[in-house]
Amino acid sequence: MLSVMRYDVPASLVVFLVAVPLSLGISVASGAPIAAGLVAAVVGGVVAGALGGSVVQVSGPAAGLALVVSELVHTFGWRATCMITVFAGALQVLLGVFRVARAALGVSPAVVHGMLAGVGVVIALSQLHIVLGGKPQSSAVDNLLTLPYQIMNNHGHAVMIGLITIMVMLVWGRLPKVRAVPAPLAALLIAAVPAALFGCLTKVDLSGGFSSLQHPMLPQGEVLAIVSAVLLVSLLAGVESLLTCVASDRMHPGPRANLDRELAAQGVANVVSGACGGLPVAGVVVRTTTNVRAGARSRWSTVLHGVWILLFTVCFGWLIALIPMEALAALLMFIGVQMVNLGHARNLRSHREMPIYFVTMGGVVLIGLAEGVAIGLGLAALLALRRLTGVSVQARESGGRWRVVVSGSLTFLAVPRLTRALAAIPPGAAVALDLDIDFMDNAAFEALQAWRVQHERGGGTVDVDEQHGDWYATAVGGTRVSAGKTHTRHDRWWQPWAHRRTAGAPEQPLESQESQESVPDLLEGTREFQRRTAPRMRPLLHGMAREQAPSHLFIACADSRIVPNIITASGPGDLFTARNVGNLVPRAASAPAGESVTAAIEYAVSVLKVKTITVCGHSGCGAMAALLGKAPDLPGLRGWLRHAEHSLERFHSAERSLHPDENGEGEPLDRLCRINVIQQLDNLRTHPLVDHMVRDGRLELTGLYFDIGAARVHVLEREGFTPVPEMRTH
Structure with a gap:
């Protein structure tokens, strides 16, 4: 009251x-x-x-x-x-x-x-x-x-x-x-x-x-x-x-x-x-x-x-x-x-x-x-229908190869525009057809399929690639398609090359397959980037062309399964990355002149003014396996792993402190991988500039551990490790 x-x-x-x-x-x-x-x-x-x-x-x-x-x-x-x-x-x-x-x-x-x-x-x-x-x-x-x-x-x-x-x-x-x-x-x-x-x-x-x-x-x-x-x-x-x-x-x-x-x-x-x-x-x-x-x-x-x-x-x-x-x-x-x-x-x-x-x-x-x-x-209903069924059809020729990009909802309303664009492609041309669509009805499929059959009969080739649900590939196979629209498929850019398949592509002769396999995956990947990703990223990268301003120095292993931008959900300009075998940081006293990791640290701290340095290790690291004698003894690797001797000593000390009935947390190799990250954080403090900035509160050191099999990121601490919590949606 x-x-x-x-x-x-x-x-x-x-x-x-x-x-x-x-x-x-x-x-x-x-x-x-x-x-x-x-x-x-x-x-x-x-x-x-x-x-x-x-x-x-x-x-x-x-x-x-x-x-x-x-x-x-x-x-x-x-x-x-x-x-x-x-x-x-x-x-x-x-x-x-x-x-x-x-x-x-x-x-x-x-x-x-x-x-x-x-x-x-x-x-x-x-x-x-x-x-x-x-x-x-x-x-x-x-x-x-x-x-x-x-x-x-x-x-x-x-x-x-x-x-x-x-x-x-x-x-x-x-x-x-x-x-x-x-x-x-x-x-x-x-x-x-x-x-x-x-x-x-x-x-x-x-x-x-x-x-x-x-x-x-x-x-x-x-x-x-x-x-x-x-x-x-x-x-x-x-x-x-x-x-x-x-x-x-x-x-x-x-x-x-x-x-x-x-x-x-x-x-x-x-x-x-x-x-x-x-x-x-x-x-x-x-x-x-x-x-x-x-x-x-x-x-x-x-x-x-x-x-x-x-x-x-x-x-x-x-x-x-x-x-x-x-x-x-x-x-x-x-x-x-x-x-x-x-x-x-x-x-x-x-x-x-x-x-x-x-x-x-x-x-x-x-x-x-x-x-x-x-x-x-x-009018509102008409405009909403136009937006929901809107489609963009672009056909361009470059280097003797045609690229057709279809974006939006491919319905019967778009068939005239689609057939008009396809009719401009000369017979016998090689065509890359990118279907960036979230829906395709039967009228659109029949028009597209009829043009493709006719074009291939005339000696041309058509490679169909779908970025959303496999509307075209499903229709070709005669499978019943979903009644609703599909969301953008995000598995294109992070999947390995071996896992990517061209949707709805016709079966190729053996000679053609052999010629395709001879093309390096890296070159094909750059073509895909240039064709699909570059146009979207160009405005962003244009603004970053003259300078960079990352907030993190990210020191990671050279292991091919570790992709820093994926496990941190970061993009261009976020991470200044230094990668090496075993994600090692040579101590200041033992680092040779011109050593690359030391140079990266100096540049990141002095010039780029990063706020955080992160060392990221991972499970099943081959460098740590070599330390334990479980990997081939290679001269170059042996010389580099001298910078991991303190990690090995720390590991043995921790193993000796275990009770005879205790097996520790995880396999010995994974325990060494985690201990190695903690040791590299200590090694960072041996560099005077890093230690001074940490003491002043201007720089933070963090350790991450990526469990490859579980696809799980952990934050490492001296007393253990903590999984990074997932964001929950309600």
Whole structure:
């Protein structure tokens, strides 16, 4: 309770001061009784606030629904509109009970933001006529066409009141000492002063208060039109509420929202609001943001703001009659302009969804709300289909050999583009066909296979290589393919040459096989790099061409099974690597002049300013086996292994300290491999520069041990070794 009194009560008062003028303005824009907006604000605060799935979301009449309500009032009348609100609320309750709230988030945000922007334009155009002393027309187009005539006329005091309201809205937030009073309330209060002095402006009529409201009645007309109206109110109010709910979770550190509960609560609130003669209820971004910024901690702030609105209307409703309609119209016009949020448009630009935003907005302004939303959804679906089925086909000739790269989803829609590119390849040419695809349907396969058969009959060759799932190879073999897309296959770049096979390649004659086997794997690997990897890495490597800035010196064994960049998941520019037989570091006193490991250490520490030196050993090291006499005695190897004598002495000392009944940890060879890493870390400290930087805390020494058979990396310590923990995904 102390938290409620300290945080939620003050926040509820701030939201109350914002909600009252906005509710009045939305009532005017909707063509509904003035009190209907206040009823919706009370019900949205008390009912939706108490039952909702979010602890900070504030619900009430929403400007985004004003255009819908206005059309419903014009078509069915106000009392029937209230009943439509009741039906829409009941539908929301059902949707919440059946847990379909997440499905509403599947609506493209570009459509939602475009719809709100279009509604904002319509509201701003209609209210601008009131500000100028005239009357709004029946459509946004008519409002736009008659606007020049309206501007040319002399409007006297009406224009002055509207300009005062807008000016206050613009500058109020920049005045630090008055920010406690919300800008909408301040604008209406200040505009009411000249209105009272002139005494000739239209005042808000709230005579009768809540008692003036009428009960709902069943709408009359075509059943399809009524059902469409119910669906429209239910879905628009639900989607706006859920999107606001999701946005509110990013604003506060409290409990996360339950979307299904929130949707059901919005439905209950709409049933109550419609039954009491109020406007439709939805979660409102402006009030929710105000609530969070005011310090709300629980749903008590939302509930109390509704209570304050109820008390104010009952006890001080006569004050509302002092507000000039021109001021409310200017307030609504300002809100309408703000609904065209350029920030949303900029966010959509990076995802190439600007056309959806502007088409939806244009449809709402020029045609109508339902039609504009339908057009936006259709465009969003078409663009999504285009992206999902998009494909890139590139054919280039180099050195007498053609390379065709197909990327994306290869469906029947891409067959014309694919066959056009393949038709440009001359007969008899050698072709490398790279299929970087995540899906292939039967039409695409048949077109590709027909071209390949024809090309090979003409004396050409086609080598097919698939980077994703084996769509082509599977289809050639007549095996049933997966129904869904495949993810990128990551086994191409790290697999040994012997494990790589060309997918779907036809069986070659013996002579051809022998000629292929005579080509060194290294040369073929460089060709694969040049063909596939180099184009992707070129921008990255171009920026590193002049200098390197690695953070680690990585000293590893020359063993062919150890690939530092794989076991550390590092890339170009991360590791400055020194490799030798046995991952040895000669001690400073015994290192010969010009010794390469010593040179690497000096350069890494002095020039590259690395922060860490890592020595990495591995299981089954041949150099350590030679120390134990289990490998061929080679003169060059014997001379190099003199730098490992301290490792061998350390190993024997550790073995002698074992209890006769103890076998140590692992095989003797692997124990020596681990001890050798610890010894090399000690050898590093014999180099004065390294020792000095370690003592100053500017350099860290670490030891790693790679268990080849288990594909497991361990961090070595003097008392043992610890496996590197795996990252878990939830």
